Amino acid sequence: AQSVTQLGSHVSVSEGALVLLRCNYSSSVPPYLFWYVQYPNQGLQLLLKYTSAATLVKGINGFEAEFKKSETSFHLTKPSAHMSDAAEYFCAVSPNTGGFKTIFGAGTRLFVKA
């Protein structure tokens, strides 16, 4: 069974600092991996996804994530945090060998301090 673990339910950074949100997955074969963002009182929207092409994936709003098979990780980074990045971030995994279900991590709340 596939699973995804997000390390840290809350992350706080200063404006302009590096953002690093951690995600580790469990899967017998490399799956599809996603990062979604949820702003307050809104639905989730896709930031980026890994579908077995390039291991470094660039997304919207300056975010990127690197797929590391050896570490079973898909951490999300952004070089310089902006106040508008404050939101809940979800890592998600879904199979690439059939099956339809996407499993979401528990989420990481990002706080950005002025």
Added chain:
Amino acid sequence: DTAVSQTPKYLVTQMGNDKSIKCEQNLGHDTMYWYKQDSKKFLKIMFSYNNKELIINETVPNRFSPKSPDKAHLNLHINSLELGDSAVYFCASSQGPLGGDTQYFGPGTRLTVL
């Protein structure tokens, strides 16, 4: 134009009542989903339909009954509401049911059962 819309946005009701939430997508997608997000932001899939056919039916009380009258609509009816049903319910859609397909989420329906 709103891609995935849900009505109502807020729903406050008494225990034991029956209520419905409606979802519509104008993206031309074949697959639609219902998710439940609890107070700790944990997101769990409930149901998924592909071309009006049920393909995911998680361990959900049978008080919850989804209905897909056509590919663009997926409604959720809940009978005999309980306190534990209080949550935010998200509808989502994707091009198809494949694991790599991006899901597009509606704004959510906040259900409060008193």
